[in-house]
Amino acid sequence: MPRWVYGFGNGSADGDAGMQALLGGKGANLAEMDRLGLPVPPGFTITTDVCHWYYRNGRSYPPGLIGQVRDSLARLEAATGRGFGDPLHPLLVSVRSGSRASMPGMLDTVLNLGLSDATVDGLAREAGDERFAWDSYRRFIQMYADVVLGVDHDAFEEELESYKDEAGYLLDTDLSASDLATLVDRFKEIVAEATDRPFPQDPGEQLWGAIGAVFGSWLNPRAVTYRRLHNIPDDWGTAVSVQAMVFGNMGTTSATGVAFTRNPSTGERALYGEFLINAQGEDVVSGLRTPQYLTRSGAAAAGSDAPSLEQLMPELFAEFRAICDRLERHYRDMQDVEFTIERGRLFMLQTRGGKRTAEAALRIAVEMADEGLILPDDAVARIEPASLDQLLHPTLDECAPRDVIAAGLPASPGAAAGRIAFTAEEAERLRSEGHDVILARTETSPEDIHGMHAAAGVLTTRGGMTSHAAVVARGMGKPCVAGVGSIRIDPKARTLKASGRVFGDGDTITIDGTTGQVMAGLVPMREPELSGAFATLMGWADEIRRMKVRANAETPSEARAARAFGADGIGLCRTEHMFFDDGRILPMREMILAETEEGRRAALAKLLPMQRRDFTELFEIMHGRPVTIRLLDPPFHEFLPQDPAEIDTVAATLGLEPERLAERLKALSEFNPMLGHRGCRLLISYPEVAEMQARAIFEAALIAGRSTGAPIIPEIMVPLVAARAELDFLKARIDAVAAAVMAETGRRFRYQVGTMIELPRACLMAREIAESAEFFSFGTNDLTQTTFGISRDDAGGFLQHYGQKGILKFDPFVTLDRGGVGELVETGVARGRMARPDIKLGICGEHGGDPDSIDFCEELGLDYVSCSPFRVPIARLSAAQATLRRRAR
């Protein structure tokens, strides 16, 4: 008989922290804390295997489960000295979900289970508080009806409000025990009416109902969406933990709270958290009451007058702090814990690795390594490379004027500006229209996730640092300002009121998630500084990584950014970008419209000095680091005007008849430009273009080599090769130009000629091509387009349907498709090395900045990846992690 249930409590847990796949994060960590001897209310966990069985067998349970739960329940009764359904000493339990990955708020939870007409008095007697007992029973009916029975919770809220109106009460706290008892009756009637059955009084029936609801919630739509956004596999499933209730709402010696062992926003090494006196856990997380700070320093930093737990309950606080320290040392990571104090007794309800901002993650990792808690390699391994994106986002320009209209909690750092969206749907729509968006909500709920995903930043008027909006925004790396009480949002009127001003549709605001400020209009932003923990960690990463990281850059400012971000060179300089500038587009067009080679050469002669200047500057900035320059790639028609008015202007400038120009335009237009007369095909038709570019490159290399004292070995890259003969034809021309420049200048220099491998045929023919090519740079953007037969420009329409229908699980233009495109790259690498074992290999598609794709490049043993300057740090870290992963094997 398989084991379906694992118990914990009294230091003798069956499971441990290593069993997250089977027990879920919550269940495994409860077991671990129990093993550590920490005060954990006893309970048991039903495994994820049961979840798998449940879905594979028409939502039924495996044989043996019922017996195992019965036995576990009996042990729980023994451990607590209570009885399930016992009128004198009733056992109450919480029933919670728990997956391998944290999915905050996505799955269902039921508290106070076990309460019934028969047990409520027993609870009242034991607690010495009749009102508490009836309030707990009321809450239980409401929660159970909503989660398990599917009764709309609005019905209960309305009943509560109308009862208060009848009685002339203003606050919930005005309700007496007997009021609550009456409400319980009314609530039971609502349930009976909605479900045609009385509210279940048997605690066993209650329990199985709650277990079924938790398993069933695994496939609810918002959980499915959350998993899709976070790449959590659907087949992981959830476990169910059943745990004896402890109550933070048994009066003023009771409390409940959450804490991070270090600051999750900044990474500062200081206990950081919030609590509420006389409350249940859900009250803290929901953001409905504004909580107090745990520590004196935390309260002081936030300017809060409310007393801290450190002040109110110093001994309990000391016990709690010691537990936190122990957990952090034990897990060797910052922990996110939940606790409850029941009448002066501390209970730990949860611990897990805490979500944190990228800034915090970096600081924590680096400081833990400095503290000797982990190794530098561990620090490098545990930073999510994509999260660096947050650090590389702009911050507000400190010198720029700010029209501050409100301030709230700095819930997730970074600055963002955009149009106000009042609903998630609106945020998505505005984003799809190309606008940056700030999602402004009273508070957010799991239903808002897709809107938060679309938004550049999030603003809420209620809730604290651990509210839904704050936690999710930090996870997404989006700026968030939470709990801005001075702002009034009216989603129906579509207005946002602050400081007596009204903002609405089309208005732009700026938020600063680092300070909590909200500003009218667009405030200018500044590039981030990359020092401190960031620099330390990147230094460690650079020591570890085997692959070089280059940048795709063509302008001087891009090249400078590449250097600032730590690029080892330029992997892709797209020369065509240099021809769109004013002053260049004209000779470029002259060249294209010339009817003879002579005419083209005359126009190219005008472009030569400009290209030479471009390359000289680039070489000087890169100061001897390798620079790969791709010869002209796009089809000619991209350089010509398209709309009639512009055609007339251009014709006049060039002294041509507009008809003649229109005719030429028509002749150059293509059905499928992506597959047309471009790349090496164009250069083979007009080799004089390649000759001009080669000359500019060689002459620039000589100039920059002299001015910097760092000799340049330029790498000239021929694009879109499908057959070796194409490369050979152009290589001969390039070699001839090199010989001519050497003869003219009397100086010898080295250079390399290689090719983009960006067509399936080039991968297959790589052996032949490598006989001529000194390097390969895999152009995985075009290779993905041709391998899939998908035009990226046109794919929006159907790739969206593919996502919705689950046909493609990933976007192959973001993450390299290992099965298809990856096999071609692998083939290209292997065959290239057959002909030239020391061939230099790199990748320059956008995949060069994607961590998963970089891991694949390491697997293939490429020499470098090249990506946009902005993603260079991500690539450096990813490359280091890829090296570590290989070492671990």
Added chain:
Amino acid sequence: MPRWVYGFGNGSADGDAGMQALLGGKGANLAEMDRLGLPVPPGFTITTDVCHWYYRNGRSYPPGLIGQVRDSLARLEAATGRGFGDPLHPLLVSVRSGSRASMPGMLDTVLNLGLSDATVDGLAREAGDERFAWDSYRRFIQMYADVVLGVDHDAFEEELESYKDEAGYLLDTDLSASDLATLVDRFKEIVAEATDRPFPQDPGEQLWGAIGAVFGSWLNPRAVTYRRLHNIPDDWGTAVSVQAMVFGNMGTTSATGVAFTRNPSTGERALYGEFLINAQGEDVVSGLRTPQYLTRSGAAAAGSDAPSLEQLMPELFAEFRAICDRLERHYRDMQDVEFTIERGRLFMLQTRGGKRTAEAALRIAVEMADEGLILPDDAVARIEPASLDQLLHPTLDECAPRDVIAAGLPASPGAAAGRIAFTAEEAERLRSEGHDVILARTETSPEDIHGMHAAAGVLTTRGGMTSHAAVVARGMGKPCVAGVGSIRIDPKARTLKASGRVFGDGDTITIDGTTGQVMAGLVPMREPELSGAFATLMGWADEIRRMKVRANAETPSEARAARAFGADGIGLCRTEHMFFDDGRILPMREMILAETEEGRRAALAKLLPMQRRDFTELFEIMHGRPVTIRLLDPPFHEFLPQDPAEIDTVAATLGLEPERLAERLKALSEFNPMLGHRGCRLLISYPEVAEMQARAIFEAALIAGRSTGAPIIPEIMVPLVAARAELDFLKARIDAVAAAVMAETGRRFRYQVGTMIELPRACLMAREIAESAEFFSFGTNDLTQTTFGISRDDAGGFLQHYGQKGILKFDPFVTLDRGGVGELVETGVARGRMARPDIKLGICGEHGGDPDSIDFCEELGLDYVSCSPFRVPIARLSAAQATLRRRAR
């Protein structure tokens, strides 16, 4: 020391017919005839190895060659009893090229070499004919100066004409021996003036000059062009044969001629040839004199009054006929021979496999098999599949009125019509503008080949059945009418005069190469009948071949043609073609422009009965044979109007605002439609389209199954699949429709769902895809486009440059690129079989009708190829040959 020279003569040749690669066709066959004891003038052949050496070593000769030539010359002197340069008994030789493949007229030849001031008298004495000797010397100087010394031959023609004017002569024959001696002096002066050196008198110098000229002619432009058009590798090289001269111009007992052992036009088993009394070989081939027929029956059939050789020299004719019979039996093939009679003595100068029309090739092969000369397998193996094209060309409708303006020789069968082109350049231009063209020339020369290639047919006013125009046209499979003496062509005035009428630019004429008729205007044509030898041979081919041959067909007329051409089924029915008809395009557009699924379904309901009718008719015509139907493939915008006027009309018809339609058009337009929203991507977005089509197919299969009594198992093909999930999504829809149709009709039926494999990724993922697909059809058109990254629609511009620059040696859209695309197909086949060992595999790109590609399909063991109906016979024959080739291994 390698052997560079091979001798022949007196029955003791060093070489034989198997050594064509080394000795060229001419040299090898001269050796073979010598071995057979036939009367061959003695000589020797310098091998193609010397040619290779010559080009690899800066046009120099290998060591040892000079000595070997000297020795061979000495043996030749001994065999003939003459001396090279001997004033009394001068040895004269011809120096001819000879490659492995016949390249008629492309390479250079020098005759009468050895004549000089010192030897001309000796020749005169020996021949007893002073005029003959001086005329030979004159011709030699002229030919040698042209071929070896590069002196423009016009200078000699002008000198000859002006001499005749001075002397008051009309004809060349008016010139006496002393006139010719004077002309020889003047010719030598022309040479001396043009070359700054006297005409070479030393026969050794003459010989080496001629040898160099022949080797040099291998790379002359027209030879290079010819080889490119005929796929002859440049590195084959030519041999040089040096042979003792015999003279057909030594008076009326001398003659020269050419013959085919069977009729090269019709294949009839009858000696067929022409000769001229008192002439040299070049006179017959050049077409300048109209020759006489060899046989009595040949003369009678042509209505010629001139006596035949059979009548004039019956004994010699009998000897010749016996030699021809012997050669045919020996070579087991129809021979093309050249002979000369020198004063009553017969010499064989050449034999080779004779070029023939496709009709003749078929008849000869089938009759030789019937005669027991070869096996039926040999007959099948030796027909060039592409040549069947000729037989499948239309012939003139016998019932149509003909405005016959002239008649000439039926030089190459088949009928053609087109605009008149007076030059090769014009023919190319008109063709490129989309016109059919008839190239009309006085006579053609090798310089005209590109024009003949562009033309639909060729017309000449001079020359016979073996003239350049006739031979080349037959080789190309183009209709040709030659020697139409009654037509006058004036290329300068750009007129063609016949029967007192004048035709010029823009006028269309029709020629019938089977009868020799020339007609004004366009005469209606008829489909060919495929019976007789054709049917016999195809029957043999069908017995041999392993692969099935299907047709790509969608209309009833195409399907009927497919059956007529012997297709085993339909391999590709492109359903979109059915939506362009009147009456369908409107609901199709309604469907595309609908904003809801409901609206689309309403429009599809209108299309359903039409599609059902289409498929029913197709199934009925195919009568139980397999039919693969591809679901809708092209992007929606292809069905919408493009120009503004049409947009207005369509908008009015559909009751839409033109702006609304224009907007929708814009939304649907794509940058790269080839890689866009089409194929399964479109069907996944709008699965109702696939459902309608599946329903139409199933219902039609039931109807046609009942009406024909031949049950149909329709094959439904999903296009453009890149991932298994795409196919799965649509297969589920198709299966659901099948279940619904079965439920509605109460009848069960079988069907298959498979996919086009036309993207590189589909080949790589074939194992996964084959888990769902019951068949694969390789769509090699799109696969070639994506593998090369070349849009076929846009490739014209640069593939042409590629051809000129030798970068691509073949057109990958005609012949499957084995190295690149072929490897992907091979991968797809192997992986598909891993998942489903019995998966049905076919190919449906245009390569399905290309012999070389079909051979590759046999190599992969595909089940079938599918091609256009017209190419089905070619595919049947190619498939049989591929099977034979595999057996031979």
